[in-house]
Amino acid sequence: MGRTLAEKVWDAHVVRRAEDEPDLLYIDLHLVHEVTSPQAFDGLRAAGRPVRRPDLTLATEDHNVPTFDIDKPIADPISRAQVEALRVNAAEFGVPIYSLGDAEQGIVHVVGPQLGLTQPGMTVVCGDSHTSTHGAFGALAFGIGTSEVEHVLATQTLPLKPFKTMAIEIDGPLPAGVTAKDVILRVIAEIGTGGGQGYVLEYRGEAIRALSMEARMTVCNMSIEAGARAGLIAPDQTTFDYLEGRDRAPQGEEWDAAVAYWRTLVTDDDAEFDTVVTIDAATLSPFVTWGTNPGQGVPLSASVPSPADYADEQDRTGAERALEYMGLTAGTPMKDIPVDTVFIGSCTNGRIEDLRAAAQVLDGRKVADSVTALVVPGSVRVRLAAEAEGLDKVFEAAGAQWRNAGCSMCLAMNADKVAPGQRSASTSNRNFEGRQGPGSRTHLVSPQVAAATAVVGRLASPADLAPVGA
Amino acid sequence: MDKFTVHTGRALPLRRSNVDTDQIIPAEYLKRITRHGFEDALFAAWRQDPTFVLNDPAYEGVSILVAGPDFGTGSSREHAVWALQDYGFRVVLSSRFADIFRGNSGKGGLLTAVVDQPVVEALWDRIDADPATEVTVDLEAREVRAGDLVAPFEVDDYIRWRLLEGLDDIGLTLQHEADITAFEASRPAFTPTTR
Numbered sequence: 001m002g003r004t005l006a007e008k009v010w011d012a013h014v015v016r017r018a019e020d021e022p023d024l025l026y027i028d029l030h031l032v033h034e035v036t037s038p039q040a041f042d043g044l045r046a047a048g049r050p051v052r053r054p055d056l057t058l059a060t061e062d063h064n065v066p067t068f069d070i071d072k073p074i075a076d077p078i079s080r081a082q083v084e085a086l087r088v089n090a091a092e093f094g095v096p097i098y099s100l101g102d103a104e105q106g107i108v109h110v111v112g113p114q115l116g117l118t119q120p121g122m123t124v125v126c127g128d129s130h131t132s133t134h135g136a137f138g139a140l141a142f143g144i145g146t147s148e149v150e151h152v153l154a155t156q157t158l159p160l161k162p163f164k165t166m167a168i169e170i171d172g173p174l175p176a177g178v179t180a181k182d183v184i185l186r187v188i189a190e191i192g193t194g195g196g197q198g199y200v201l202e203y204r205g206e207a208i209r210a211l212s213m214e215a216r217m218t219v220c221n222m223s224i225e226a227g228a229r230a231g232l233i234a235p236d237q238t239t240f241d242y243l244e245g246r247d248r249a250p251q252g253e254e255w256d257a258a259v260a261y262w263r264t265l266v267t268d269d270d271a272e273f274d275t276v277v278t279i280d281a282a283t284l285s286p287f288v289t290w291g292t293n294p295g296q297g298v299p300l301s302a303s304v305p306s307p308a309d310y311a312d313e314q315d316r317t318g319a320e321r322a323l324e325y326m327g328l329t330a331g332t333p334m335k336d337i338p339v340d341t342v343f344i345g346s347c348t349n350g351r352i353e354d355l356r357a358a359a360q361v362l363d364g365r366k367v368a369d370s371v372t373a374l375v376v377p378g379s380v381r382v383r384l385a386a387e388a389e390g391l392d393k394v395f396e397a398a399g400a401q402w403r404n405a406g407c408s409m410c411l412a413m414n415a416d417k418v419a420p421g422q423r424s425a426s427t428s429n430r431n432f433e434g435r436q437g438p439g440s441r442t443h444l445v446s447p448q449v450a451a452a453t454a455v456v457g458r459l460a461s462p463a464d465l466a467p468v469g470a
Numbered sequence: 471m472d473k474f475t476v477h478t479g480r481a482l483p484l485r486r487s488n489v490d491t492d493q494i495i496p497a498e499y500l501k502r503i504t505r506h507g508f509e510d511a512l513f514a515a516w517r518q519d520p521t522f523v524l525n526d527p528a529y530e531g532v533s534i535l536v537a538g539p540d541f542g543t544g545s546s547r548e549h550a551v552w553a554l555q556d557y558g559f560r561v562v563l564s565s566r567f568a569d570i571f572r573g574n575s576g577k578g579g580l581l582t583a584v585v586d587q588p589v590v591e592a593l594w595d596r597i598d599a600d601p602a603t604e605v606t607v608d609l610e611a612r613e614v615r616a617g618d619l620v621a622p623f624e625v626d627d628y629i630r631w632r633l634l635e636g637l638d639d640i641g642l643t644l645q646h647e648a649d650i651t652a653f654e655a656s657r658p659a660f661t662p663t664t665r
Contacts, residue, residue: 024643036548096665194539
């Protein structure tokens with residue numbers, strides 16, 4: 001019987017297989033950041049172990065770096081200590097690092113792909129659950145905990161139990177105005193936050209094939225929000241075109257050899273998935289969350305659901321609790337919900353195409369007086385590319401703040417926070433209680449919806465806006 | 471890692487589903503660079519509410535957490551495991567755990583035991599009725615017991631073995647270093663490096 005893409009990548013990395021034991025898998029790329037690594041490096045130090053392959057390891061500072069005054073020492077002493085610990089660890093163990101101020105610094109999941117380090121068929125790990133982003137290249141990429149970070153640093157391998165496979169088929173072309181973010185929010189609402197547990201998801205179908213690499217990254221990024229450790233998309237010409245010529249992509253004869261191999265990385269016609277979920281693309285529309293987990297979403301054109309709509313008791317009590325936390329009443333049209341803060345950025349939607357899409361909506365318009373809008377590029381490269389295109393001027397003319405690269409308000413470990421009780425429309429990936437700051441209320445949206453919401457002051461899509469100049 | 475065979479203790483009924491790792495430990499506590507001392511961070515936002523179950527003096531000294539489905543969703547932060555352990559928890563019982571959280575727990579020696587939701591609810595009711603109820607989690611027998619309630623639980627075989635033996639994963643893997651070296655020699659020349 002044929003194999004799925006994920007199984008092919010897995011099989012190509014088995015270092016050791018023994019009965020009743022997990023497979024020992026080789027890791028091609030280990031990305032490291034300041035939050036989940038200090039205790040791992042301490043563990044190595046205590047055991048007197050080196051980093052086995054510093055040349056397959058890359059560190060970047062992203063989770064709690066400031067997005068303004070980055071030329072000054074980090075104001076928060078605890079954040080500063082953590083970032084400094086990463087620098088000391090990287091130097092001591094010989095791990096390359098892109099520090100704050102470096103031209104390559106940025107969010108770990110933006111940096112890897114833009115350098116061309118993330119390639120089809122690789123295994124990629126990072127102590128961050130959004131490592132699933134790299135699956136967009138047909139890589140098997142997943143988040144790990146700090147003990148596993150230490151394990152990979154020491155051995156460049158991980159013992160892993162086999163996973164199940166799930167196909168997510170998005171049939172037909174996406175309707176106009178529907179983005180990758182809307183696709184993945186709908187998928188999560190459909191299968192639930194636990195629906196992907198134990199699975200690797202493979203996104204397939206006409207709508208997925210038509211997506212750009214950056215849009216594919218948005219989709220794969222949020223696989224974890226459906227409970228799946230990894231999500232991937234078979235590499236194709238779009239993938240190869242994106243990679244060709246990038247700094248760390250193969251060149252010359254090696255490029256040809258690589259592409260020949262990458263072309264084999266597709267699910268065989270006779271392979272069987274353990275589960276198949278099919279969604280008709282024609283039924284997709286701009287999608288937003290109303291609750292406190294990413295599965296609690298509805299079309300933007302719909303209303304806040306009622307807990308009574310849920311048959312399962314845990315879902316019902318969860319919905320009741322979410323409505324209370326979010327300060328929402330069942331039956332309220334989503335487009336009537338006023339928003340105080342708009343955040344455009346993160347490893348989900350902080351790439352150049354995301355910023356272009358938001359800028360296109362904001363061009364010639366103004367952010368509502370009641371709204372604070374923050375635009376945070378995913379990396380220094382994204383920031384410079386946006387500035388070269390004049391996007392920063394568009395954002396600033398509209399009244400949005402243009403910041404430096406980092407995770408920022410996605411998880412509010414730096415100074416960028418949503419105030420208690422305030423409501424945000426955010427292009428990030430999690431609407432958990434307090435995620436964007438204590439007491440914050442988050443609605444997950446696409447960059448287009450975020451920008452339109454900033455203008456209207458309530459949740460809105462670009463189609464709801466009056467034409468510029470009208 | 472300490473060996474885990476049988477644990478008996480009092481339990482905390484956490485009647486919530488989708489308890490994500492941002493609730494178990496909010497991000498602001500992740501800036502610490504040590505591996506211990508996270509007990510104050512556990513459920514930090516929820517503990518500000520005086521009626522939150524963990525603030526009930528009747529549950530002082532609990533060591534078993536009984537939670538709703540989809541416990542530990544979200545971030546990969548292993549700090550969530552450390553916060554639970556630092557507070558004194560040895561076991562979490564739920565009908566469904568998020569994958570990364572479950573893996574992290576196994577590494578750190580926190581037992582995540584999967585029981586059916588009706589068992590969770592039966593335990594909730596018993597503990598609510600009498601917070602002094604003693605619950606026994608027997609990893610050898612894969613069984614949870616509380617009074618006349620006896621229920622099986624699921625745990626990954628390999629994690630169970632490691633917990634029972636108290637084994638360190640890295641040490642186990644390094645026994646196969648020759649296999650790793652041999653694999654490295656076979657990797658294609660086009661795979662990238664970071665420097």
